[in-house]
Amino acid sequence: MQCPICKKPVKLTDPEAPFCGERCRTIDLGNWAMEKYVISTPAPQQPDRDAKQDEE
Ligand SMILES: [Zn+2]
Numbered sequence: 001m002q003c004p005i006c007k008k009p010v011k012l013t014d015p016e017a018p019f020c021g022e023r024c025r026t027i028d029l030g031n032w033a034m035e036k037y038v039i040s041t042p043a044p045q046q047p048d049r050d051a052k053q054d055e056e
Contacts, residue, residue: 004028
């Protein structure tokens, strides 16, 4: 099988499978957590700080 992150070949017996290592596993977990965060957060319209600087 292949690592879903870096596409490196991974052995089924690898303790980190389906990832090639802890690093890619962490990356995948981060991606998943970030997607979940984006979906559950309705992106509030916050005032632009740069616009505030223009007023001064
Ligand atoms: Zn990998």
